[in-house]
Amino acid sequence: MAEAIALIDCNDFYVSCERVFAPRLLGRPVVVLSNNDGCVISRSEEAKRLGIGMGAPYFKSRRVIEEHGVAVCSSNYELYGDMSRRVMCALREFAPEVDVYSIDEAFIRLGGRGGRGLEEQGLEIRKKVRAWTGIPVSVGIAPTKTLAKLAARHTRTETKSSGVLDLTGADVQEAVLGATEVREVWGVGPSHASLLNEAGISTARELRDADVRWVRRRLSVVAARIVEELRGVQCLPFEECPRARRSVTCSRSFGELTGSLEDLRDAVALYAERAAERLRRAGCAASVVTVFVLTDRHAAAPQYGNSATYELASPTDTTGELAWWAQRGLTQIYRRGYLYKKAGVILGGLRPAGALSMRTHGDEQFERARRAMRAVDALNRRHGRDTVRCGLPRAPDGRWPTKLLLRSPRYTTRLDEVLRV
DNA sequence: TCTGGGGTCCTAGGACCC
DNA sequence: TCTGGGGTCCTAGGACCC
Numbered sequence: 001m002a003e004a005i006a007l008i009d010c011n012d013f014y015v016s017c018e019r020v021f022a023p024r025l026l027g028r029p030v031v032v033l034s035n036n037d038g039c040v041i042s043r044s045e046e047a048k049r050l051g052i053g054m055g056a057p058y059f060k061s062r063r064v065i066e067e068h069g070v071a072v073c074s075s076n077y078e079l080y081g082d083m084s085r086r087v088m089c090a091l092r093e094f095a096p097e098v099d100v101y102s103i104d105e106a107f108i109r110l111g112g113r114g115g116r117g118l119e120e121q122g123l124e125i126r127k128k129v130r131a132w133t134g135i136p137v138s139v140g141i142a143p144t145k146t147l148a149k150l151a152a153r154h155t156r157t158e159t160k161s162s163g164v165l166d167l168t169g170a171d172v173q174e175a176v177l178g179a180t181e182v183r184e185v186w187g188v189g190p191s192h193a194s195l196l197n198e199a200g201i202s203t204a205r206e207l208r209d210a211d212v213r214w215v216r217r218r219l220s221v222v223a224a225r226i227v228e229e230l231r232g233v234q235c236l237p238f239e240e241c242p243r244a245r246r247s248v249t250c251s252r253s254f255g256e257l258t259g260s261l262e263d264l265r266d267a268v269a270l271y272a273e274r275a276a277e278r279l280r281r282a283g284c285a286a287s288v289v290t291v292f293v294l295t296d297r298h299a300a301a302p303q304y305g306n307s308a309t310y311e312l313a314s315p316t317d318t319t320g321e322l323a324w325w326a327q328r329g330l331t332q333i334y335r336r337g338y339l340y341k342k343a344g345v346i347l348g349g350l351r352p353a354g355a356l357s358m359r360t361h362g363d364e365q366f367e368r369a370r371r372a373m374r375a376v377d378a379l380n381r382r383h384g385r386d387t388v389r390c391g392l393p394r395a396p397d398g399r400w401p402t403k404l405l406l407r408s409p410r411y412t413t414r415l416d417e418v419l420r421v
Numbered sequence: 422t423c424t425g426g427g428g429t430c431c432t433a434g435g436a437c438c439c
Numbered sequence: 440t441c442t443g444g445g446g447t448c449c450t451a452g453g454a455c456c457c
């Protein structure tokens with residue numbers, strides 16, 4: 001049996017995570033909101049049927065949510081991240097190499113295993129992941145990643161479906177591609193979809209059969225690769241090892257607007273700290289620091305947005321140094337008289353932190369700072385985030401605790417929040 | 422009143438070089 | 440009359456993903 005690629009896609013992932021620990025949410029419409037309870041970012045099937053849009057502002061769906069008694073959860077990324085790790089662990093039982101694509105999706109390779117068919121293997125994966133983690137998944141099986149994505153999506157939207165679709169056969173490919181709109185193809189966004197539609201290409205099958213040179217010219221090389229992938233030619237490699245990160249961002253919209261530099265300083269200090277923590281967890285050091293501020297683009301008030309970027313003489317992974325540059329940038333770009341909605345810190349020029357020993361050698365101050373970071377990280381890992389903080393924040397948790405009024409307990413990662421029976 | 426956060430890659434155009 | 444040709448690097452902005 002020829003090798004095939006399977007995409008395992010968790011259904012309505014954030015909602016499903018909430019349901020694992022709160023069975024009262026089963027069978028009823030549920031949505032999960034973004035930070036500040038701003039947008040709907042995950043919906044149960046029941047909620048989708050009520051017409052609640054993906055990414056739609058919460059306040060716009062509020063009426064339908066109240067009318068139909070939709071359960072509403074603030075996002076709980078600690079829980080989702082941990083559940084994701086469990087799902088990926090389960091998948092490793094089926095294939096040694098798992099290509100983790102996002103928090104709720106992964107590719108694995110499927111071959112002939114003891115003569116069992118691909119669909120049968122897909123059903124077993126689905127059953128086991130469900131049993132071990134409580135998360136329902138869809139499985140798409142095909143010769144390429146793009147076709148596997150298409151298969152998983154198709155089986156999820158079909159009303160009578162086993163949750164598994166084997167798209168390796170020519171006939172089933174023909175039928176499914178013909179029934180899939182081009183804008184549903186992975187990598188085709190709204191802009192490319194309307195361009196393709198104008199050219200008379202409206203289904204995935206028509207895109208597959210389009211002139212690849214024309215697609216290359218009018219869209220991009222990425223789009224040309226999609227065409228090849230739809231034809232069954234592998235262009236997107238299976239990635240056994242996670243690719244090296246290129247940047248780390250920490251940014252937030254504020255619960256309320258502010259015009260004060262002091263407020264922005266607090267926010268930027270917190271974001272720099274968070275970004276630096278993530279940087280160290282990834283085992284990286286950064287040599288480029290960017291800080292940005294933005295006003296509320298939805299407001300009628302005067303708009304302003306700016307950023308400052310610094311290239312560091314030598315890379316670092318210490319919070320103090322990174323935060324210093326972020327503050328310096330903030331001083332540069334801050335303008336009085338505007339009401340700010342959002343700020344953020346981006347760390348770039350990433351490289352493995354191991355190479356820092358070059359710099360450490362002979363730089364005692366830097367060496368001390370790095371030892372301090374290791375100690376701080378260890379304490380925070382052991383006793384919970386923000387047990388130790390860097391610098392002197394005005395408020396223990398920043399000025400704007402992100403609004404998370406409806407967040408569920410972090411069942412799997414906080415001892416004081418475990419499920420009580 | 423109320424619109425998230427974190428990423429990647431590609432392209433076009435300008436600056437600059439020989 | 441008649442203005443080369445080819446290359447690299449950088450950046451901003453666009454498009455897409457979840």
